[in-house]
Amino acid sequence: MTPQRPPAAEPAPRRVVVVDLAEPLPDLVADARYDSAMVFGTWHGLPIGVADVVLSADPGETREALAPLTDLRDEAARYEAARPPRLPDERLPSVTVVVSTIVGRREDLELLLDGLAAVDYPDVEFLIVDNRPVVPADDVLPGLVAGRARVRTIHEPRKGISAGRNAGVAAARGDIVVFTDDDVRVEPNWLRELAQRFVDDPRVDVVTGLILPAELDTPAQIWFERYYGGFSGERTWRPLVLDAERCSSRLVRGSRITVSEGGEIVRRFAVYGVGAYGAGANMSFRRSALERIGGFDLALGTGTPARGGEDLAAFVGVLWTGGRIAYEPAAVVHHRHRVGTDELLKQLRGNGLGFTAMLTSLVLGDPRHIAGLAWQLPLAVRSMAVQSLSRISGGAAREVEARPAGLEDAYPRALVLNELRHYPTGPIAYLRSRRLARRLDGGDGRGGGASRR
Structure with a gap:
């Protein structure tokens, strides 16, 4: 179609x-x-x-x-x-940066590798996970990584970014595992800023960073950045801490979180909206936190019928089990948004069904999420309706400064509707994806190793 x-x-x-x-x-x-x-x-x-x-x-x-x-x-x-003083090298934890790729964007991957080479960090390895089921005879990946210090590759033939990331975690040597995408460009201080938050607060299990656009050369890129805030509808410029809020009802415990700035709570909202403060293009975990939640759900994410949601499910899993997430805007990456409108439509379709696929994953993993979702549902529906109507009418999905005349671009209704109409398809897509993951994994759809090369 x-x-x-x-x-x-x-x-x-x-x-x-x-x-x-x-x-x-x-x-x-x-x-x-x-x-x-x-x-x-x-x-x-x-x-x-x-x-x-x-x-x-x-x-x-x-x-x-x-x-x-x-x-x-x-x-x-x-x-x-x-700000806390910069940590000396000897206090920084070891880090593994995992990039799962199907090597479909050679130029972008090369730019990422160039940026990783310039990263200022003493104890780091860069692990490129080749997530192609079959590696072609004329493979360009060996040439891209040849001669690059601290870079190694492994092969994970099972399709899906979750399989690739889990393979990276299994092969990682670092205490902190950082994830980014193959269409991202990183700042030299990126890893220092992420790692320092783990050291400054031992209770932190996850640190996410700021994602800025690398370019806004096409309508699709401008639309995605302007009205979806790139990867986050809540872009902010100050460090934050996210915790599960204590609740008197054990039935709905963990389903609402607090956002704190400088020790003061500035917001409360449903844990299922945690994607406002992080995305897979710029996220890092303590290895122990990933082990606690069982890694990434193989039935979620790019490359599966569920298309997305693996990063959000991991964030929710950390908070649900009592962990803490920190947001660090000084840890910056620049993402190359989808160039073409058809690509953007496909991405938003994946966002829609991926979100409800993620919710399905959570409920099947812990039925107590049903109570949490029911408790938060009225507010979530209202928020979604306001946001969608705002986008359709040409407004922003979040509060922003008034823009100069000439920059109030009309927002295509088709993009909003394309995302909304795929929300109902997520649960079925997840069930199909989970059956496939179990068949390939031979287990419960989680975990996995990789062949080194």
Whole structure:
């Protein structure tokens, strides 16, 4: 069936710029390709905010438009001064970075490998998991990794990103296992920022980081970033801590979480919405936490009929078993969003059915989730309805600063509906996926090893 295409009115390419507000602002002007920009402001490398601006021939106009960012300088300086001191190398834990790939995007994978080579971290290995069932005779992967220090590869022939990640965990040597995707570019301080949160708070089991767009050159990329917030509808610029909230009812225990900033609770919401604060493109786990939850569900994720949800199921599993998640915005990666509209439609279809497949996985794993879901359902339905109507009407799914005239892009209704209509298909997709995983795994659909090469 041919997917429904969004209407012809499409936004123009938007330049993605990162500026350090501790330095003089660069001259940002319009050129033949870009007449607008999404500008991410940092302070000595710490992300502090974002502004959308219209570009012109006059860089002074752009500087004026960036006032919402430049006004944050004093606050950013105080934030930097209050951060814990940088840890010496000898206090940092050993780390394994796992990248599961089917080597379908050679250029992106090569850029990732180049970025990993520049990462500043003393005790790290980079583990590339080849998740192709059959490796072609003219395989390009050996050439991509040849001569790269600290990089090794293993082969996991079972399809699915969960199988690849579980194989990576089984082969990992590090105490902390970090996951990212093969279409991501990483910052040099990425691992230090993730690892420091584990050291600063021994109760933390998971640390997620900030995901920024690598480019916004196509309508699909702009739509995904603007109205879905990239991978997170709750992008924030301050470190957070997520804990399961204690509840007097044992039946619904763990189904609501608290979000804390600086020791103060700033929000409470359903544990099933934890994806607002993390995604598989930038997440890290203590090995012990992964062992406690049994790894990633082989019946969830890209490459399975369920298409997604494996990262969210792992987050929920950690919180449900009493663990803690930290969000660290200073741990930055840049993701190359889907370029084409058909690719985006496919991704959103996977988001829809993957989410309800994830819920099905949780309920089958622990029936107490039924009570938790029932308790949170009215609020969740209301939130989903408001969010969807906002997207359809051209509004943002989250609170953002007012954007300049000319940047209020109409949002294709087809994208929202494409996601919504696949929510009901998730449970059936999960059951089909689990049967397949059990047949391939010969067990309960979890765990797994890998052949080294």
